[in-house]
Amino acid sequence: LNFRVAEFFTSAPKLADCPPDIGVEVAFAGRSNAGKSSSINTLTENKKMARISKTPGRTQLINFFKLSETQRLVDLPGYGFAKVPLAVKEKWQRHLEQYLRERQSLKGLILLMDSRHPLQDFDRMMISWAQSCQMPVHILLTKSDKLKNGPAKATLLKVRKEFAEDQLISAQLFSSLKRTGLPELRAKLGEWLGP
Numbered sequence: 001l002n003f004r005v006a007e008f009f010t011s012a013p014k015l016a017d018c019p020p021d022i023g024v025e026v027a028f029a030g031r032s033n034a035g036k037s038s039s040i041n042t043l044t045e046n047k048k049m050a051r052i053s054k055t056p057g058r059t060q061l062i063n064f065f066k067l068s069e070t071q072r073l074v075d076l077p078g079y080g081f082a083k084v085p086l087a088v089k090e091k092w093q094r095h096l097e098q099y100l101r102e103r104q105s106l107k108g109l110i111l112l113m114d115s116r117h118p119l120q121d122f123d124r125m126m127i128s129w130a131q132s133c134q135m136p137v138h139i140l141l142t143k144s145d146k147l148k149n150g151p152a153k154a155t156l157l158k159v160r161k162e163f164a165e166d167q168l169i170s171a172q173l174f175s176s177l178k179r180t181g182l183p184e185l186r187a188k189l190g191e192w193l194g195p
């Protein structure tokens, strides 16, 4: 699995517009500012990769990146812009939920949270949707360089403990800045996407 060859493929506003539901994909989700774009850039070693998802008009779209003919990374719309009207938020939620529940090729969800304030409402909502359809979730506690070693480990343990009962939920620390946790993230993606 070579992440460096990832290239932007297409965008879709909702499930019905997604590319054909064949092969395998892994989706990245998180509140705005969680560090999603940075993580995708770090993973693919391409500074421009996720900038595509941030161009005006694309921020509310599901963005697809191709790794091979049958393997994709998917950048889900960020969430939590204060100024977005409630009706728009609700529409995003419906689209996100439908994508998570119905997309057959989706093998797992990478859920990014700032390690300084993990498990906000949005994060819990995503986890409960994933749990309700037995979708595996791997939590990335991002910007771990902003915490000292002790507090970072304590946060990781606390998150792991909360979901200790659920075999389909895992968690790790991650820092794009220091590239910490990159091998672990790659291993998880390899587990879901295959070689």
Ligand code: GDP
Pocket (backbone or CB within 6 Å): 030, 031, 032, 033, 034, 035, 036, 037, 038, 039, 078, 142, 143, 144, 145, 146, 174, 175, 176, 177, 178
């Ligand atoms: P997104 O909105 O989830 O795509 O978040 P971005 O990737 O754009 O990151 C949001 C902010 O956090 C930016 O100012 C980044 O520079 C910063 N950031 C992202 N990852 C890291 C990290 O690993 N360490 C630190 N210190 N800052 C980070």
